[in-house]
Each structure stands twice: as C-alpha cells, then as structure tokens.
Amino acid sequence: MKNHFIMFLTLLGVWIMLNNSLETSIVVSGVVLALLIPFLFCNHCEVFSQLKLNPKSLLYTFLFITTFLWELIKANLDVARRVLTPSLPINPGIVEVKTQLKSKIGRIILADSITLTPGTFTVEIIEDSLFIHWIDVKSSDLEESTKIIVKTFEKYLEEMYG
Amino acid sequence: MEQVIIITGILLIILGIFGIIRSRNLVKIVLAFTLFNTGLNILMISIGYIRNAGAPILSQIPGQGEIPNIVDPVPQALVLTAIVIGLGVTALMLAYVLKLYQDKGTLDINSFKDLKW
C-alpha cells in the first residue's frame, strides 16, 4: 500500500513536470493515470515500501543530496586531473566492501551513488558485499576500504531507510 | 547543409545496396537492408525541406491568406509510418532467417539453391 502511495506521488510529479504546466485538466488526468498505472502493472513491486516518511528522514535526504553532489564534483575533478596528466597516474584494482543496508531501495541508491562518483564503480553485488572497481586503490583491506568508500553515503542512507 | 545531408543519404543508399548484393551472411543482408532504409528516409525528408523554415508545429492559427513559415508536413507523415513498418519488416525477415537456419544449419546464402535450376 505504501509502495503504491509513493509511486502515485512520483508518477504525478513526473506527469506534471513533463507537461510543464499546472492546468486543471492536466492535474486531473495525472491523478487518474498515476492511480491506474501502479494498480495495473505493479502488483509485485516492493521497492518503495521500506521508505520512511517522517521529518527526520526528509532532513537526511536533503543532507544526502548535498553530500552526493559535492562528492560528484570533487571526484570528477580528481579523474580529470588523472586523465590530463601525461604519465597517467592510475592504480586500479577490484576491492570488496561490506554494507549493512537491508532494504532494496537503500541498496540501489548506495550502488548508484558509488557508481556515479567517478573513481569507483560497482562490478557485482553478492549478498551484503559489494565489489568495487577503484581507480586508485588506497587500501585493499576490507574494513579500511569500507570506511573510505561506503561510509560517506551509508550514514545518511541508514537514517533514511534503515 | 542540405547538400551535405543529401550526399550522406545517397551514400548510405549505395552502401546498403552494395551490402545487399555482396554479403553472403543472411543476417548481414538484413542489416544492409536497414541501412538502405535509413538512407532512403533521410533522402525523402530532405525533399520536403525548405531553407530557413521551422518545424510544422504552429503556435497559433494562421490568419486569412497568411502562410506560416514551415517545412512541408506531407513527406514527414509518410516517413513516420515508413519507419514503423520498417521495424515490422525487419522482424519478419529475421524470423525467416531463423527458420531457414533451423532447416539447413547454415547462414550462407550460397547453400540455399532449392529453387535454382
């Protein structure tokens, strides 16, 4: 039920932004469509059902987005420096990290954020360990690399989704 | 700009026909057919193009005797359906290719000589 409610809000937002206007006819048709689509095509979806809806999680969502954007720009500049240096200072490797997140939405947001910050990306997810390709391996130890890569995002995501 | 685009379309058509004649592999022939299709579409759209004219989407109803500055909508309507039909034809051709492959176990066009006498 919660899944359907959040899906309804998402789809309504997407519909209004696609049409780029707030006329009555558009809002009414959007409400009808956003009610209809999850009930027809989303019987087994449970992605959104672990989402928490309280003020604290909203605050953490905001903090997470700012952290993420900052990390994105910082990491991009870092990769830019590496690419443009003539000697190509890279140090690649695949390391293993652990995550404590259990909910599906938290895990996909974590994996997506790791993938989007250049320098690291997720190669494979097996149960609660993620295998990360890292362009500049600072440590091949499990705890050490978990601390460097995952903890920046995980502390916010834990508050948001548990 | 129009000359460049027309040359591109014509070269794609020649490339497609050359591929259809020369290739031995059945899948390659279908692929060459899609290239030919794309080149033909580009050529047909450029027939309706008018220099410095906009897309055929109006922002208000034109008044009496006023001609809006737009390109010709008729070739666009024809090509619109041609692309979708092209997908259907490609799917049908590939289904036949798979059926032939399951019968003979090869994709070489030279081994299908049943109707040759």
Next chain:
Amino acid sequence: MFVIIAIVLGIISLIGGVIALFHKKLVVAILAAGLVSLTASIIFLLLAAPDVAMTEAAIGSGLTTVIFLYVLNKIREKNG
C-alpha cells in the same frame, strides 16, 4: 554552425555504415547499425522534422537491436 554539425554527423554515420557492412563479428556490426540510427535521428532534427526524429529514437535505441540479438542468441546457442 548547422553545416559543421551536419558534416560531422555525416562522417560518423558513413563510418558506422562501413563498419556495419565489413566487420567480421556480427555483434559489432549490429552495434554500428545502432550508431547509424543515432546519427540519423539527429539529422532528422536538423531537417526540422522532430516527429520523425522521435520515431527513429524510440525504435532505433532498443527495439531493432533486441530483435537482431534474440535471433543471434538462438544461432549462438545451436553452435555451442
């Protein structure tokens, strides 16, 4: 500016077509055909035909590729 864009897109689509015809691996040939479809879509946009460009985008980006690859998958399965 549109002239330069048209020249570059023409070069890309012709090279894509040549790769699609002459490369030995079928997968690469199909990928190159997808590249031709991508550039053709932008060329339609330059010719002031957004409807056609959108059709080419919607069909060329996923459906054509997947139909080719489903057939290729069966052929590969039989060859082991």
Next chain:
Amino acid sequence: MGNLLIEIASGITLLALLLGLIRFIKGPHKVDRVIAFDTMTVSSIALIVFISLLSGNLLYLDVALVYGILGFLGVVILARYFEKGL
C-alpha cells in the same frame, strides 16, 4: 552573445563525439565498442539540447527526453547478450 557561447559548446561536444568514434573504430574488444557507444549516446543528448536552443524551437526537447529514458536500453541489451542472459 548567448548564441555564440552555445555554438562553442556544441563544437566541443562534436569533438567529443569524434573522439568517441575513434575508440569505436579502434576498440580491441567488443566491450570497448559498447562503452564508446554509451558515451556517444549520452553526449548526443547534450547535442540535441544545444540544437534546440540554436534553432529556437524548444519543442525539440521532447526528443532529448526520449533519448534520456531509452538510451540505456541498448547497452543493457548488449550486456545481457554477452553474459548469456537473454
């Protein structure tokens, strides 16, 4: 002034497309070609947005939107084909 800046930006984007094409031609492995294709698709979204600004018709943005939502499908299809998951 604004148009000039957008023209410069689209020129740089075209250069990026050409460099991607070089990797597409060279690519020793088929995976490299898929990566080059992905990069070119993402860059062409930016190119479509620039064209829509230069020609002054903002309705062209809908085409970029279709590429934004469907552009990743081709790469996912090829990836599933490579790992025998189709």
Next chain:
Amino acid sequence: MNKETLELIGGIIAIIGSLFLLLGSIGLLRMPDSYNRIQAGTKASTLGTMLSVLGAWFFAPAMVGKFVILILFVLITNPVSSHAIARAAYHIKVPLSPRTIVDKLKDKYSADSDRMAYKKKVKSETE
C-alpha cells in the same frame, strides 16, 4: 537579473559541461583497459550532460519542468547501464590491465560452488 546576464551564465555553464564531455572522450582514448574506460568515459559524460542541460535552462527559464526531468532521467539511468556492462565484461573475462594491483572478485568467482548457491538464491527470489 536581465536576460543578457542569465544567458552569459548559462553559456559558461554549458561550455564547462561540454568540456567534461570532451574529457570523458579523452579518458576513453587514453585509459589502458575496459574497466578504466568505463570509469573515465561514462561517468564524466554523465556530469557533462547534466551541466549542459543546466546551462541550457538559463536560456529558457519557463521550461523548468522539462529540464529537471531530463537531468533526473540521465542521473538515474546511467549507473544502471554502466553497472550492467561492467558485470558482463567481468563475466566474459575481459582482461584487466597489468597495472592492476588487487582483484578480490577473482577468488569469489573461481569458487564454483559459491556461485551456484548464489545463482539458486537469486532464481528463487525472482520467481
């Protein structure tokens, strides 16, 4: 804020974005193996496209909905495609470059029994 200033800011942001796109392509050319090419190529071009679209927004402030949804689509679809192709590349054993220091996934993949168990688990989940 008059129109001229807005267009100047937007143009500069768009040029920065296109420079990131160029950077991604240069990285695609220079990196030694497929995995590093994914690092440089698809990720830098994601940020580049987002910045270009953001810059274009300054030229037409009224179309805010379409630009926001375009940025969101690029943001959510790109990691999925690069993860999928990286996983496929590892599965078909695309060689890692000789400069690689450590490969933790190799041990996991060579132990065949583990992988089978994992397969079974995923299959039962999806059905």
Next chain:
Amino acid sequence: MVKNTLILLLTLGIGLIMYDVYEDFKFQESLPLLGDYYARNAASETGSANLVTAVVVTYRGFDTLGEVSILFLTASIISFMFKYKEEHATKKEYRPASELLISSTQVFTPIMLIVGIYIFANGHLSPGGGFQGGAVIASAFLLMLLANPGMHLSHKIISRVESISGIGFVLAGVAGLVYAGGFLDNTVLSKGEFGHLLSAGLIPIIYIFIGLKVGAELSNIVSTMSHLPKENN
C-alpha cells in the same frame, strides 16, 4: 572474379543513377500545392497544432489504418511461425540479472509507461504521437523481459487490448462519417481552445487508440522473439 567485377559494375551503375538524382535535385523555395493547403487550413479545420498529426490522423487516416493492419499481420505471422507450446516449453537457461537491474526495473517501468502515455496524449501539441508512444510502451515491457527472461507477457491481455483499441479506432472513424463530414473527421467533439491538452476534437482519442494498438503489437513481436524455440518443430 567475374562475380566481383559484376558487383562492382552494378554498384557503379547505381552510383551513376544516384549522381543524376543529386544533380537534378532542386531545393524547394516555397511550399508545394498540397503542403500549402495544409499549412493554411489544417490548423483551423482540425484544431491541431502539430500539422504532421493532422495529416496522419485525419487527412490520411486510411494510410494509418492500413499501416496498423500491416503491423498486425507481421506480428501474427511471426507468432504463427514460432508457436509457443506449453508441453514443449523447456526451462530457459539463463544467467540471472544483477540485483541492481531487477530492483531498478520496478522503478523504471512505471516511469517509462507514463512517458509513453505523455507522448501519445500530447500528439496534437508537441512532437510525438501514437507510433512513438507505442514504441516507448513496448520498450518498457522489453525492460521487464530483460530483467526477468523467464517471464511471460500474458497473450490474453495483449490480444484484448489490441482488439479493443482496433475496434475503437474504426468506431471513431465511423462516428466521423455519421456525425461530421466523412470517415475519421475529427470535428465530432468540439475543437476546444487551440494549444491545450483537451482540444482538437477526436484526435487525442484516436491517437490513444493507435498508441495502445501499436504498443500491444510491438510488445507481442518482442515477447514472441524472446521465447523462440531451440529446435525446429
């Protein structure tokens, strides 16, 4: 050797013909007769801002009807050729998709569906229409099939959606014949205010039918091709 020379000669000949086409190519300076008529009158006659939509749906509606039936024929030929039999259905062997792809599919599929609906509901205002929207909807089902190759799209639902929208399309055309000027005349409903979502008479409704029909047909093709039998039966 002889064959290669022949191929080369043939290509050269086609190249010469094409060169002739290029030499004689005259760029249009103004709209031709038919295009001129459409440019002047189509907007006020049909109430649609997008003239391509006006041409496809009303002026050349019969073409569209034929085109949709060709697509239907293609889809049914393919599904007859590779008939899906319950008893021969072997368990498909495939590598499962990664968890990230499976979870993301549940988020992307509804969004893709709503983008497809946006594209064909706004066919009379912005670029887009039934064919494009149908292709986007079929891509949404394709993504579900990619994440979960064992899944079967229900043929019953597909055929029902297709036949209902086909009947709706023809009925809309007949309504135009009865209540307005001719087959597929869209002025049965009022033309409404130019440039709004609810305007242009019957055009949005006809395009919704076309979009559902094209989407169902393309999904059917994709679904049949994804369950191709291994051996000839």
